[in-house]
Amino acid sequence: MRYAVYGLVVVLIIIHQDNWLWDDKRLIFGFMPITLLYQAGISMGAAFVWFLATKFAWPHHLEEIAQESPAQESPAPESGETE
Amino acid sequence: MTQLVIIGIYLSLLLFLGLFSSRLFKGTSKDYMLASHSIGPFLLLMSIFGTTMTAFALVGSSGEAYKEGVGVYGMLASSSGIIHSLCFFLLGIKLWSWGHKYGYTTQIQFFRERLESDRIGIILFPILVGLVIPYLLIGVMSSGVVISSITEGAFENAFAAYDYGVPPWLGSLVISLVVLVYVFFGGMRGTAWANTFQTIVFMILGVVTFFVISSKLGGLQAASDAVLEKNPSKLMRAVDPKDRERYAQKYKTWTLIAKYNYATRILKTLELTPEQKAEAYKEFKPRMPNWQMTAEALYAAKNNLYELSAEEVNKALLTQDDRVIPDPFPEKYQNGLMSHHELKEYPRKANAEKEKAMLIFGGKIGHPTHDLDPDDPSKGKKWTIKKALGVYRASNWAPDAPHPMSKLVFLTYFFVPLSVGMFPHLFQHWLTARSAGTFKLPVVAHPLFIMIVWVPCVLVGVWATSATLNGAPMFPPHFPANAVLAAMVKKMTSPVLAGFLTAGILAAIMSSLDSQFLCIGTMFTEDIVVHYGGKDRFTDKQVVLMARMFIILVVAITYGFSLLEPRRVFTLGVWCFSGFSSLFPIIFAAVYWKRLTKLGAYAGVLVAIGSWLYLFKEAKYALNPSYTFLGMMPVATMVVASATAMILVSLITRPPSKETLVRFFPED
Numbered sequence: 001m002r003y004a005v006y007g008l009v010v011v012l013i014i015i016h017q018d019n020w021l022w023d024d025k026r027l028i029f030g031f032m033p034i035t036l037l038y039q040a041g042i043s044m045g046a047a048f049v050w051f052l053a054t055k056f057a058w059p060h061h062l063e064e065i066a067q068e069s070p071a072q073e074s075p076a077p078e079s080g081e082t083e
Numbered sequence: 084m085t086q087l088v089i090i091g092i093y094l095s096l097l098l099f100l101g102l103f104s105s106r107l108f109k110g111t112s113k114d115y116m117l118a119s120h121s122i123g124p125f126l127l128l129m130s131i132f133g134t135t136m137t138a139f140a141l142v143g144s145s146g147e148a149y150k151e152g153v154g155v156y157g158m159l160a161s162s163s164g165i166i167h168s169l170c171f172f173l174l175g176i177k178l179w180s181w182g183h184k185y186g187y188t189t190q191i192q193f194f195r196e197r198l199e200s201d202r203i204g205i206i207l208f209p210i211l212v213g214l215v216i217p218y219l220l221i222g223v224m225s226s227g228v229v230i231s232s233i234t235e236g237a238f239e240n241a242f243a244a245y246d247y248g249v250p251p252w253l254g255s256l257v258i259s260l261v262v263l264v265y266v267f268f269g270g271m272r273g274t275a276w277a278n279t280f281q282t283i284v285f286m287i288l289g290v291v292t293f294f295v296i297s298s299k300l301g302g303l304q305a306a307s308d309a310v311l312e313k314n315p316s317k318l319m320r321a322v323d324p325k326d327r328e329r330y331a332q333k334y335k336t337w338t339l340i341a342k343y344n345y346a347t348r349i350l351k352t353l354e355l356t357p358e359q360k361a362e363a364y365k366e367f368k369p370r371m372p373n374w375q376m377t378a379e380a381l382y383a384a385k386n387n388l389y390e391l392s393a394e395e396v397n398k399a400l401l402t403q404d405d406r407v408i409p410d411p412f413p414e415k416y417q418n419g420l421m422s423h424h425e426l427k428e429y430p431r432k433a434n435a436e437k438e439k440a441m442l443i444f445g446g447k448i449g450h451p452t453h454d455l456d457p458d459d460p461s462k463g464k465k466w467t468i469k470k471a472l473g474v475y476r477a478s479n480w481a482p483d484a485p486h487p488m489s490k491l492v493f494l495t496y497f498f499v500p501l502s503v504g505m506f507p508h509l510f511q512h513w514l515t516a517r518s519a520g521t522f523k524l525p526v527v528a529h530p531l532f533i534m535i536v537w538v539p540c541v542l543v544g545v546w547a548t549s550a551t552l553n554g555a556p557m558f559p560p561h562f563p564a565n566a567v568l569a570a571m572v573k574k575m576t577s578p579v580l581a582g583f584l585t586a587g588i589l590a591a592i593m594s595s596l597d598s599q600f601l602c603i604g605t606m607f608t609e610d611i612v613v614h615y616g617g618k619d620r621f622t623d624k625q626v627v628l629m630a631r632m633f634i635i636l637v638v639a640i641t642y643g644f645s646l647l648e649p650r651r652v653f654t655l656g657v658w659c660f661s662g663f664s665s666l667f668p669i670i671f672a673a674v675y676w677k678r679l680t681k682l683g684a685y686a687g688v689l690v691a692i693g694s695w696l697y698l699f700k701e702a703k704y705a706l707n708p709s710y711t712f713l714g715m716m717p718v719a720t721m722v723v724a725s726a727t728a729m730i731l732v733s734l735i736t737r738p739p740s741k742e743t744l745v746r747f748f749p750e751d
Contacts, residue, residue: 012165016157017494022487023321027311031303033318033545039157040538046164046530053172054523062180062519 001056008049016042084237087249089582090230090589094261097593100280101265101273122515124524126275131512131525132532133278133285133594135167135503137218140536141289141591142225143656145571146564148544150708152317154488155544158496160537164530166500171526174504175513177674179522181747182514189602190510190670191610197673199743200681203688204610210666210692211507211606215599216641217659222596223255223645225565226589230254232569233585235467236451246467247450255645258589259638262596266604267631271515274597281590286535288587291580292572293539296546299575306546313549320488333482334423336377338400343380345399346389353389355379376478397421404481405435423484430706440468440475447471469566477559492711495719502663504670508602536591540568547571603637604630654708657718658699665691665721668729676733677744683733691725 021035028037122130148155178193187193190211191204227250234248242250265273300306307318315323346353355363363382364375383389391399397416401408406429441448447455449465456462466474503509516522547567550557552574558567572584608630613621621629669687672679698717702710712720 009165009169013497016162016165016497017490018157019490021319022490023319025311025315025318025323027304027307027318031307033153033307035319036153036156036538036541039161040534042157042161043164043530043534046161046168047527050168050172050530051527054527058523059176059519062176 005049005053005057008052012042012045012049085578086233086582086585087237089579090233090585093586093589094257097261097277097281098264100277101267101269122275122512122521123517124521126279127512127516127521128525128528128532129279129282130275130515130598131171131509132529133282133591134508134512134598135163135506135595136282136285136533136536136591137222137595137656140533141285141540141588142229142565142568143221144537144540145544145547145568146566148317148541149547149558149562149567150564151488152320153541153545154320154493156537156541158488158493159499160533160541161530162497163500163503164533166497167503167533168526168529170501170504171513171522171529174670174674175509176519176522178510179513179516180519185746187514188511189606189609190505190507191606194669194673194684197739197743197747198679198681198684199739200684203681203684204614206685206688208606208610210662210688212603212637214659214662215507215603216637216644217655219596219599219637219641220644221656221659222592222599223259223641224251226258226592227251227253227255227645228565229569229585229588229592230258232469232566233573233581235469235573239450243450244468246469252646255642258593258596259642262593262600263635263638266597266600266634270627271511271601274601275512275515277597278594281594285587285591285594286532288584288590289536289539292576292584292587293543295580295584296543296571296575300546300550306550307542309549309551310545316485316487317545317548320493322485322487326485330482330485334484336381337403337481338396339384340377340380341399341403342389342391342396343383344376345395345402346383346391349399349402350391350395353383355383355388393418393420400426400481401429403479405431405439405479407432423481426481430703436472436475439479440471443475444471473559473562476561480561482560486709489711489714491714492716495716498664498716498718498722499657499660500664501667501722502660505663505666507606508598511602511605512598543568543571600634600638601630604634607633654705657716658702658705661716661718661721662692662695664718665695665725667722668726672729672733677748678733678738679729680733680736680738682736683729683731686732687725687729690728691721694721694724 016039018035018038021038024034026034028034144155144160178187181187181193185196191207194203194207195201230249231245231251231254232248234254235246236248238247240247242248245251265277269277297303297306300309310317314326316326343353347355359382360375360379363378367374367378367381394412394417397420398408398412400421404426406426409429444466447466448468448471449455451464451467453465454460454462455465513522544567547558550571557574558570562570568588569585572581572588576584608626612629613626666688669679669684669691672687673684698710698712698721699705701712702717710717
């Protein structure tokens with residue numbers, strides 16, 4: 001399912017390039033330019049795909065990793081030593 | 084004045100919120116910079132969204148839609164809905180987990196450890212601050228323009244040079260100071276709260292603005308129908324034949340005016356007699372305030388009253404469009420006529436527009452509520468300087484040529500939203516999250532929120548191209564794109580509503596400025612002062628004080644830049660985002676590619692910033708809004724060049740140590 005979600009993201013990226021509406025000036029519902037409506041649909045589609053991502057591709061292990069060692073009140077170890 | 088009072092009350096409310104949130108301040112630098120990792124899903128969504136939606140989203144999107152049409156939404160907004168959430172999902176959560184585990188506050192701290200390089204901060208710090216400054220500039224500049232436009236005529240005697248309204252420099256200064264105060268006292272918690280409050284304000288008021296404006300235009304359908312009839316190209320990404328024909332006709336007439344003016348004013352080889360002028364006016368139907376010039380030019384052309392050589396015609400076109408005449412004059416233009424496209428390659432003369440407009444219309448300029456002729460109120464009100472400039476541009480400069488959106492440009496715009504992955508202020512916001520689960524709401528809701536804000540703005544911008552007020556076009560040709568939204572709000576709503584709607588626009592601007600101010604203060608103290616000065620050398624109180632001082636310095640620098648010549652908000656924004664996007668390959672590789680090496684990252688950063696500087700210079704420092712490189716958005720070249728350099732150098736240099744890899748990729 002995780003790969004299906006990533007696949008949907010790729011599909012969104014591809015169909016975002018709506019060449020077929022390039023010279024279409026139709027107004028839908030009497031006021032909405034079709035190309036704008038289509039791209040607004042892409043935004044809604046994106047929200048749905050990201051909702052699926054939170055359900056089926058969420059990195060739960062990262063939550064556990066962070067909880068193992070909660071944030072320090074001080075910054076990370078002096079990284080100047082790593083050079 | 085009503086608008087000014089409402090704006091004042093709104094700014095006072097913000098100051099109160101900032102000061103109140105400071106009462107919850109725990110006094111530690113971690114609390115000041117990261118709100119002690121206490122931010123929940125709703126606050127995170129609102130603060131992240133408020134931060135990414137700036138003047139660019141409201142002022143810029145409506146202005147750009149006014150210039151380029153509805154395609155602007157697909158170009159940047161819908162792609163951002165996909166890419167921003169992708170960055171939150173792929174980068175934000177992982178960086179949050181490392182930040183939480185290892186105690187990072189800034190990007191540079193992460194890069195130093197991940198790349199095993201202390202010096203990476205020395206090149207990244209100036210680059211990141213240098214790229215944040217134009218981003219700040221967009222907000223500071225826009226806030227001044229918006230306040231100035233909306234308060235025209237607010238004062239009876241003061242600020243005559245600014246149409247008796249608040250001067251842009253003063254508006255920008257006040258907004259900078261208000262944001263500075265609540266960031267100064269409230270830190271990250273104050274910023275998150277103020278962002279949430281302001282995001283709610285600008286979203287609600289944005290929708291209200293949309294419906295008020297559409298209703299004034301006769302309803303949604305009437306507003307869009309007007310565009311379909313007068314500017315159909317704005318409803319799509321190609322050019323409608325009707326627009327092409329209208330432009331051809333307008334350009335032909337403009338050419339005649341240019342030739343007539345050159346013959347009468349420069350060469351002085353022609354002067355119409357009073358009888359000829361009377362004849363010219365008799366045949367002409369006035370539409371513009373200084374219509375006589377057009378009538379005379381058409382009359383002279385119709386009666387073959389002047390003959391000009393090709394060189395003279397070309398010089399006439401350059402002169403009429405206020406462009407610099409090249410010296411020596413190019414040989415090819417001594418015999419052949421230059422096209423409109425070629426004409427635009429020559430820069431406009433500085434201040435020519437203002438000087439000439441004042442010369443021609445000086446007598447009409449005054450307080451916008453005073454009558455032009457006190458004895459005859461039917462002649463209308465005095466003109467503002469902005470109106471005089473607008474009429475001058477509309478009646479003198481060449482008409483804008485309709486142009487299609489390039490498919491390659493549209494495609495490569497997709498690289499621009501990648502900038503979110505490298506925004507230092509967003510990195511800091513990610514770290515404020517209480518848990519990884521806190522990211523779920525922002526990831527899902529962000530594309531919807533973008534839609535709620537951008538769709539109305541884009542529609543309003545497109546409607547502005549064809550809107551009329553009392554039968555006359557609301558906006559003359561060459562109207563400044565940055566001022567479209569504020570002008571519509573002022574012209575189409577009551578003073579009370581205009582005041583509220585302006586507060587909404589300012590809310591969007593300030594909700595980005597605050598995070599940016601805070602992040603650069605944080606980077607300065609954490610990455611420079613504490614890192615090089617030594618952690619034990621300063622108390623927490625001193626660290627917070629230094630962060631605050633550096634914020635004041637950067638605000639002062641940004642404010643200084645805002646007083647220089649303004650650029651189109653959208654264009655400047657795209658350049659700023661492009662710079663951050665060009666660094667995206669480095670952050671992505673740092674998170675997902677174990678083979679990324681220190682030298683590979685250095686190569687990527689240097690190529691990114693080198694290509695940015697080169698292309699930015701080629702685009703005349705954002706003065707050329709339609710600049711492309713190889714027919715594509717310049718960002719595409721920058722991202723590919725930086726990724727290529729990073730990969731190649733990483734592959735031929737020593738991989739990171741096992742300790743570092745275990746630290747960042749333990750699951751493998």
